[in-house]
Amino acid sequence: MITKVILPLLVTIICIAWYKWVTKDAVDKRSNPPLPSGPRDLPLVGSLPFLSADLHRCFAELAQTYGPIMKIQLGGKLCIVVSSSSLAGEIMRDHETVFVNRDVSPAADIFSYGGSDMVFSLYGPQWRAIRSVCVKEMLNKTRLDACYSLRRREARGMLSRLYSKVGTPINVGERMFETISNVIMSMLWGGTLNEEERSIVGVESRKATKEFSALLGRPDISDLFPVLAWFDIQGVKRKTKRIHIRLDQLCQSVIDRRIEIERQQTEESNGQQRKDLVQFLLQLNKEGDPKRPMTSVMMKALLLDVLLAGSETSATTVEWAMAEMMQHPEILRKVQVELEEVVGMNNVVEESHLPKLQYLNAVIKETLRLHTTLPLILPRRAAQTCIIGGYTIPEGARVFVNLWAIHRDPTNWDNPSQFQPERFLNETNNWDFNGNDFRYFPFGSGKRICVGVPMARRMVPYILASLLHSFDWKITEEMELDLSEKFGLSIRPAKPVFAIPTPRLSNIQLYV
Numbered sequence: 323m324i325t326k327v328i329l330p331l332l333v334t335i336i337c338i339a340w341y342k343w344v345t346k347d348a349v350d351k352r353s354n355p356p357l358p359s360g361p362r363d364l365p366l367v368g369s370l371p372f373l374s375a376d377l378h379r380c381f382a383e384l385a386q387t388y389g390p391i392m393k394i395q396l397g398g399k400l401c402i403v404v405s406s407s408s409l410a411g412e413i414m415r416d417h418e419t420v421f422v423n424r425d426v427s428p429a430a431d432i433f434s435y436g437g438s439d440m441v442f443s444l445y446g447p448q449w450r451a452i453r454s455v456c457v458k459e460m461l462n463k464t465r466l467d468a469c470y471s472l473r474r475r476e477a478r479g480m481l482s483r484l485y486s487k488v489g490t491p492i493n494v495g496e497r498m499f500e501t502i503s504n505v506i507m508s509m510l511w512g513g514t515l516n517e518e519e520r521s522i523v524g525v526e527s528r529k530a531t532k533e534f535s536a537l538l539g540r541p542d543i544s545d546l547f548p549v550l551a552w553f554d555i556q557g558v559k560r561k562t563k564r565i566h567i568r569l570d571q572l573c574q575s576v577i578d579r580r581i582e583i584e585r586q587q588t589e590e591s592n593g594q595q596r597k598d599l600v601q602f603l604l605q606l607n608k609e610g611d612p613k614r615p616m617t618s619v620m621m622k623a624l625l626l627d628v629l630l631a632g633s634e635t636s637a638t639t640v641e642w643a644m645a646e647m648m649q650h651p652e653i654l655r656k657v658q659v660e661l662e663e664v665v666g667m668n669n670v671v672e673e674s675h676l677p678k679l680q681y682l683n684a685v686i687k688e689t690l691r692l693h694t695t696l697p698l699i700l701p702r703r704a705a706q707t708c709i710i711g712g713y714t715i716p717e718g719a720r721v722f723v724n725l726w727a728i729h730r731d732p733t734n735w736d737n738p739s740q741f742q743p744e745r746f747l748n749e750t751n752n753w754d755f756n757g758n759d760f761r762y763f764p765f766g767s768g769k770r771i772c773v774g775v776p777m778a779r780r781m782v783p784y785i786l787a788s789l790l791h792s793f794d795w796k797i798t799e800e801m802e803l804d805l806s807e808k809f810g811l812s813i814r815p816a817k818p819v820f821a822i823p824t825p826r827l828s829n830i831q832l833y834v
């Protein structure tokens with residue numbers, strides 16, 4: 323009886339179990355595609371020991387072996403790197419809601435007052451409210467037009483300072499950072515502070531934002547090994563907190579100053595036009611409209627966002643454009659010929675000239691392609707497990723889109739490593755900055771696309787055009803020009819770019 327019933331039953335069960343076990347892998351693969359492949363990793367540290375400091379280049383090289391989507395274990399973080407325009411489209415457009423949040427490091431968390439800003443906050447009602455205020459009101463055309471006199475004042479100041487240094491080598495990156503952050507600060511609080519206050523606040527905040535972006539761009543053990551975060555081994559958290567306190571006090575002092583000014587104002591002058599952005603934010607704060615919330619923490623977080631996100635990116639773009647033109651004097655000459663035609667030689671550049679400066683605009687587009695300011699954009703975080711390019715991206719993975727590699731992809735660009743502004747002329751595609759073409763999107767794409775595009779579109783060409791219209795620039799043989807890159811929050815030239823200015827305009831009044 324036992325042999326007749328139990329034995330066949332047992333054999334049947336074993337056969338079914340064996341069949342299930344054998345086919346399990348195939349079924350798993352069908353329903354759950356595998357993780358992408360990637361470089362070897364070691365226990366605990368992952369692939370960290372095998373990576374070089376300039377991550378964007380290193381990722382691009384690894385992609386040659388592992389393909390346009392790969393998995394890299396950085397310490398305790400599982401990272402996914404995509405390096406093709408089609409996969410960038412899958413991440414940033416097709417599955418936008420899954421990847422809409424940034425993967426925030428401990429330093430970024432401190433910088434953003436725990437996500438009360440725009441850059442690092444979670445996608446949700448608060449982010450939507452801040453973003454909408456920024457896009458519709460703070461950086462809209464009318465307000466940017468109204469701030470033109472502040473930008474103009476800073477640009478003229480830059481020309482006058484350069485004029486006093488003619489014939490001597492200028493550190494282009496430093497001067498650009500100074501000028502652009504002055505322009506931004508002027509728009510933020512130029513109507514609130516007097517000249518002396520502006521200069522004190524300017525020096526302090528430039529120093530602090532530089533230190534901040536160095537900290538944000540540096541690999542942090544607490545970020546890669548969350549279990550060690552408490553120990554803050556490199557002291558990144560401690561240093562970030564220290565700088566943050568300084569910047570917080572600085573923003574608070576500006577806000578207090580504005581409150582004091584408004585208190586002193588008479589009834590009639592109170593109705594005057596708002597002159598700067600602090601004034602505008604304070605107004606929102608007072609209104610207390612729940613649809614447009616603006617607490618004092620949000621105000622400070624937003625001021626820091628604009629300062630940090632706007633100055634280094636824009637200044638670096640001008641610095642790279644200048645470096646490329648030092649390398650290619652024929653391109654510099656073409657820009658100057660265009661400026662002579664559009665602006666004239668007895669005049670100064672105005673923002674109203676910018677739409678007519680097509681070659682200059684092509685130079686800027688090419689600079690943003692070849693020297694992609696944020697090479698890995700800002701890493702995103704997978705909110706849920708998702709299939710991209712036929713592979714599984716697990717929930718919580720940090721996702722890097724290697725924009726630097728996409729902007730140099732030979733399948734999309736001829737001679738990708740050459741600086742050729744002409745590629746942006748005579749094209750049916752006008753290669754705009756709206757992030758819809760995943761072959762070229764220097765300002766990112768989708769809901770989190772750079773909110774500062776309208777500001778950068780005015781500031782960067784205006785400053786560059788002013789520099790090239792008012793001065794000739796040259797380098798001597800001793801001033802070696804090195805176009806290699808240094809990886810950080812943004813890519814800067816590894817060695818500072820120096821150039822010597824000589825005035826081009828005969829009317830000295832145009833420099834004062």
Ligand code: HEM
Nearest residue numbers: 440441631632635636695765766767770771772773774778
């Ligand atoms: C050449 C100059 C600039 C470049 C290349 C640049 C590039 C970028 C990029 C690539 C992103 C990430 C977009 C994404 O995740 O899809 C970004 C975000 C951002 N940028 Fe810019 N940016 C520039 C200038 C500015 C300026 C002048 C401001 C000042 C308002 C600014 C403010 C921001 C902010 C607030 C975000 C975060 C937006 C959000 O998360 O909703 N940027 N930028």
